[in-house]
Amino acid sequence: MNPITEDDIANYLANTPDFFERHAQLLAQVQLTSPHGSRAVSLQERQAEMLRDKIKALEHRIIEMVRAGTENVVTADRLQRWTRDLLTWRDPRGLPWEIINGLHTQFMVPQTGIKLWDLDPAYADESYAQNVSDDLKALTESLTTPYVGLNSGFEAASWLNDPQQAVSLALVPLRAEPGQGAFGLLVLASPDAQRYHADMGTDFLERIAQLAAAALTRLRAA
Structure with missing residues (x-):
């Protein structure tokens, strides 16, 4: 037994x-x-x-x-x-600056930057429409969702006021409609390595991108 x-x-x-x-x-x-x-x-x-x-x-x-x-x-x-x-906001020319300033003040993002391309020629001389490499455009096009993680020497970090303090980044592609080509990139940066990390959700960043892109269609070439 x-x-x-x-x-x-x-x-x-x-x-x-x-x-x-x-x-x-x-x-x-x-x-x-x-x-x-x-x-x-x-x-x-x-x-x-x-x-x-x-x-x-x-x-x-x-x-x-x-x-x-x-x-x-x-x-x-x-x-x-x-x-x-x-x-x-009534001034289309200053809208990109309003977008990143609003992200900085409303959501306490330490550093923000933006670059746009395929704009109406009237905005070609603006700093946000210049010095965008083909590599950067290709990287942006490849992003189906925002990149969040450590700054490993991304070109976008050079758009910031203090690139040395950009330890973690969010790279947010701008598209007029889902599935369309990207016409810009938002960069959000922090000295905190955990502010933007690979395990975080990106739903809120995607919503930010949709709103910003919709507003910025006023600057695009016809």
Whole structure:
């Protein structure tokens, strides 16, 4: 005969819920070690401790959910203000600067930059329409989603006021419509290596790109 194992006992108790009704005295006799010290506690007290731990874990989850919800509301308000500013901006020539300044002020991005191409000839002399290499255009075209990660010497970092402080980057391609060719690139940079990292989601950056690209169609060649 095979010896009875702990699993056998556990399965028996799990499948015999009335066991402790028939042997109620055992509940008072069983002594367990408390996780909060070396003292022995009764089974009922151990169960109460387990419930308190579960309640604390649930409380922490609720706090995190409330915090995340509050942050989402704040971000939505900032996005709305930034979008409103783009919609009411009357000078197409200065719109690219308004876009990156808004990203800097509304979303506390330490450094921002932008380059555009295939614009109306009226804007060809603007600094945001100059000095864009074919390699940079090819890189932008290859990005189906924003690049987020460490700065490994990207050309786009040279557009920033202080490239040496651009430790992590987000490179955000601008397209008039999904699937169309890119006509520009936004670069967001931070001295914090974890501000933009490979594991972060890019949904918010893609929304930023869609809004910026829609506003910038006013500058494009017919």
